[in-house]
Amino acid sequence: MNARLLLLPLAALSLGAADLPKPGEPALTPQTAASGGPVDPEQAKLAFDDADLVFEIFPERQAITGVATLRFTAKAPLARLVVDLDRNLPVGGIVLNGEPLSKSAWSNPEGKLAIALPRPARTGDTIVARITYGGTPHVAVEAPWDDGFVWAKTPDGRPWVATTAEGYGCDLFWPCLDFPTGKPGAVTLHITVPKGLKAPGNGRLLGVDTLADGRTTWNWRIKRPNTYGIALTVGPYEEISGSYRSRYGNTVPMFYWYLAGEEAQAKALFAEFAPTLDFFESEIGPYPFGDEKLGVVETPHKGMEHQTINAYGNGYAKAPEGFDWLFQHELSHEWFGNQMTAANWDDMWLHEGYATYMQPLYGRWRDGEARYAVMLEGERNLIGNVRPLTSGIERTEEDVYRLDRGGPGQDIYYKASWMLHTLRWLIGDRDFKAVTLLAVYGRLDPKPGNFTPRYASSAEYEAIVKRVTGKDYGWFFDVYLRKAALPELIERRAGNILALEWAVPGGGAFAMPVDVRVGTRTVRLAMADGSGSVAIPTGAHVTIDPYARVLRRSAAVEAFQAWQAAQRKAAK
Structure with a gap:
């Protein structure tokens, strides 16, 4: 014994x-x-x-x-x-x-x-x-x-x-x-x-x-x-194993434990492991636990980011984007949740927002801009804006995750993802990559063996953005992190002049630039003081924010969400 x-x-x-x-x-x-x-x-x-x-x-x-x-x-x-x-x-x-x-x-x-x-x-x-x-x-x-x-x-x-x-x-x-x-x-x-x-x-x-x-x-x-x-x-698991030759020179062992009778589906899912790892190492940095393993195990529940042994219960579902969203999401938590851990659950958006944003980014990496736009649009329709993403106090996980406990609920996924999408456009790809490296690894040159898991916070993240860009983006985080309602872009026409002005919850400055397409020409308005204007030739068609770069209030989305809620209520 x-x-x-x-x-x-x-x-x-x-x-x-x-x-x-x-x-x-x-x-x-x-x-x-x-x-x-x-x-x-x-x-x-x-x-x-x-x-x-x-x-x-x-x-x-x-x-x-x-x-x-x-x-x-x-x-x-x-x-x-x-x-x-x-x-x-x-x-x-x-x-x-x-x-x-x-x-x-x-x-x-x-x-x-x-x-x-x-x-x-x-x-x-x-x-x-x-x-x-x-x-x-x-x-x-x-x-x-x-x-x-x-x-x-x-x-x-x-x-x-x-x-x-x-x-x-x-x-x-x-x-x-x-x-x-x-x-x-x-x-x-x-x-x-x-x-x-x-x-x-x-x-x-x-x-x-x-x-x-x-x-x-x-x-x-x-x-x-x-x-x-x-x-x-x-x-009573069966096992598939293999290895991934990292972009950083090391070899990562990979394992998947699955139930008998599922060999074909299991092999298909396992085939996603290495390409997904390659995406994360390309977009973020080295897999944090390469000297241990990438492990996934089939479970009788949906899933969870258990460090190096992620739970998978998605039933091998197929999706139009061509990859298993649950496997990809839980794997992303090895970077956002396990390597970089929020020191306070109040900052849970750092885990879930980044993990959610990695999905349209992976769609873009695989298929291009159309896939990215479609996946982001799906997320946009799920944003609730009931409460701010952060409260500034120490909270339990349930107090953050549940709306009925006063938390932001699902917005830590979808609103935070869109906030990161907007931030990336605002500061540019190079600076966004640097910000993410510092948040995840604490350094700009991560390599296997030169970093360990670390704690992060919203305040630190905001400071990292300032450090990398040399600019204070407090106005950005004040609205997206610390306010519930989204900024609203007010449009006014006077003759051939289109005037735009930001209205944000609580007032204050919001210096978010906006692209405006006038006919076939795209003009970027700096909106440094929260307002801007552009001349519109007679008969020209105007599209504001044509590539949906900015997270802002949408009357159409609000009407759609209200209609959905009414449909659900009527079905009960």
């Missing part, structure tokens, strides 16, 4: 198969259901050095057991170690710096596990906690739009298990620091699964141990993973 299994709590091992939890059960506390927001003062004193996570998955009982060995460095004196862990996974024992603790030394009433240190830690001290736990984890209702475990069956009736944790956080199944800047320096995973199943995981495969009864333990190691990027995925 694997010696690690001896550490598992007996209570968890005795769970029965009756009364399996329904979706949404067991219930979560508000503490566990929130990820991010203001950082706990005691947790802010911790540097998370690394974690060794031992799991065993029991699909028939929908239960797990775990042993988490966490190593921290104290950044300030502290008397307690506080980590996040769902209370539905009760702790069976804790060993701190080699010393077993009595049960009175810890408590976890709401999902924040507080451990009293036998001796106060001083600045620079190392704290190693081995936490044994297990039980029935929360079951997702509709992953990945909510989080938890997905206990499914393959078409031939075998277990198929997956996790998602972006909204509710890593504490759904392992003790962690559940906020974006709580990344550990490294995580080693040991995932034991029933005979005949596989457990594709994050990072690099260290090896697979086969136990006497046929169970297998899959051992993985990943460097600097995103807090929600650790995933458990279990199933």
Whole structure:
């Protein structure tokens, strides 16, 4: 028997198969259901050095057991170690710096596990906690739009298990620091699964141990993973592998794990891996995790950007643009989300806006300007403008993602994508590329081995734009990031003069230039003070912003969206 299994709590091992939890059960506390927001003062004193996570998955009982060995460095004196862990996974024992603790030394009433240190830690001290736990984890209702475990069956009736944790956080199944800047320096995973199943995981495969009864333990190691990027995925998988020779001279291993009977579709999807990587390396820069892998695994939910093991559940759907949008979108998060991570969920647009913009850019890279325009037009019709993209405060992921919680909702995808489209035109391709390099890698000359994952913010991004261009674009970000309504271009005709003026929410200057096509001639109005004019010869046809460069209010789009809403309401 694997010696690690001896550490598992007996209570968890005795769970029965009756009364399996329904979706949404067991219930979560508000503490566990929130990820991010203001950082706990005691947790802010911790540097998370690394974690060794031992799991065993029991699909028939929908239960797990775990042993988490966490190593921290104290950044300030502290008397307690506080980590996040769902209370539905009760702790069976804790060993701190080699010393077993009595049960009175810890408590976890709401999902924040507080451990009293036998001796106060001083600045620079190392704290190693081995936490044994297990039980029935929360079951997702509709992953990945909510989080938890997905206990499914393959078409031939075998277990198929997956996790998602972006909204509710890593504490759904392992003790962690559940906020974006709580990344550990490294995580080693040991995932034991029933005979005949596989457990594709994050990072690099260290090896697979086969136990006497046929169970297998899959051992993985990943460097600097995103807090929600650790995933458990279990199933009777087939595997396709290959390699990509990077533009930067290194070779990236590529893997796809899929269900039996799908070989033709799986090979077709795998054929997209290398060309998509080539696009990202051409347009952005080197694949951030080339020394580990590009990994994708088929899941019983739609998808999620689990670092180096992206979840894919798009059913091999076909689209007119000729590539799988879900695979491409989740892969883009390796740059925008995993390599560059927003330090505050309030800046989630940095992840989703860039990842969404990469799709029309990829369409252009593959097929040209017409594809780019068509894909952007589809995004434009989905922009809601209900709330600003950012609030300027620390927020949880759900507070950003959900309109009913006061967040911008889907605008972090589509409005942010269009904002980037407009910014690219405004500052030019060269400067936009430089801005993106600095935001993603922190340097203009990224090469494999000379960068590591970093944190980013809206304020930093705005400062990068100013640094690269030498100009202050505060007026641009004030409107697109910090206001809900879009700028409106007011048109007035007086004789043969067309006058244009920007009206922006809250007033103020908006120096966005505008192209105007007059007959066959295109004139660019600088609009430096928010206004401009152009002479229109008698009978000349006029088109404002003929190439749709600028994100602005559209009465036609608003009418279309209102009509759609009425149709949906009538259909209920």
